[in-house]
Amino acid sequence: MTAAQRRRAAARARRLRIALASAISVLGVGAVIWVAVMVNGAVQSFAAADAWDAPSEGAIVAQPPDDPFLRFTAEQLAHAQTIMAAGRDLGLPLRDQAVAVMTAMGESSLRNIDYGDWETSGVTNPDGSPTTSIGLFQQQDGWGSREQRLDPYTAATLFYRAMVARVPDPGRQQTEPTEIAHRTQINRDPNHYARYWPAAVTVVERLSGGSLGPLP
Structure with missing residues (x-):
């Protein structure tokens, strides 16, 4: 410079x-x-x-650095903070909090929406019934009441409790983040969340002031 x-x-x-x-x-x-x-x-x-x-003239042009953090609105980042707070209150480390933020990015783009993929794409459950996904984590009826799933803190707590049960430690800390989310959410594509991991790490580190270390 x-x-x-x-x-x-x-x-x-x-x-x-x-x-x-x-x-x-x-x-x-x-x-x-x-x-x-x-x-x-x-x-x-x-x-x-x-x-x-x-x-210089004729040179191959590279773009200036892109900051993933600046792609999100104040509302989206507030939801990320709430998700992190729920994980912190359960005594979970930053990596687990980042997994939850990544999952919400992949499910709702960190937006607390009151509809899901049935309304937008006609997606059904394996038995042919309409999906009932709502909220930050697009949780269906089996996760809790409508009020619980639309409350960001409660929805995040429901996610963490399922994550801890379905992907217990010590193995969870050595498991790929997208695999953790897949086994918790029980979605169709185990690699669906991988693209959101770098942005989730950036957001969690920036909001917490901590560091998750090198990306896997």
């Missing part, structure tokens, strides 16, 4: 922090936490983007 690029990144960071200071005076605590997280992510993204040098 050149000196000029460093100056531009620092100026952007200062403007964002000034905006955060102004927000503190008018927003509630939860909203301020959200703004702080987003500012931190944006500052890192600006620095990364400025580190990307403009290509």
Whole structure:
């Protein structure tokens, strides 16, 4: 990064922090936490983007770094925080929390929706009955009441309890994340969740301030 690029990144960071200071005076605590997280992510993204040098004429162009964290809305990240809180309250480690966030990404894109794949795609159960999936984890009637499945904290707790029962430790920590989700959700494709794992790790690490270590 050149000196000029460093100056531009620092100026952007200062403007964002000034905006955060102004927000503190008018927003509630939860909203301020959200703004702080987003500012931190944006500052890192600006620095990364400025580190990307403009290509010379005729060179093959590479795109600036892409931050998965910035793809999600405040509401989606709030749901991720709730999922993590439920896992933390059960004494589960960050990796298990990331598995749950990954699963919700793969099921609902971290949206607490009151419909499922029967309504959108006509998907049925093996016996031909309509699926009854709703909520962050797209849980069917057998998981709990409608109210439980549409409450993010309760739905996450139901997921964790099933995960611990169906994929117990110590083996769970050595099992591929997508396999854990598959055995917990009992979905058709065991590899369905794999594409969401890197984004889930990014979100969980950014929101928690912790680290899961190298990706498997």
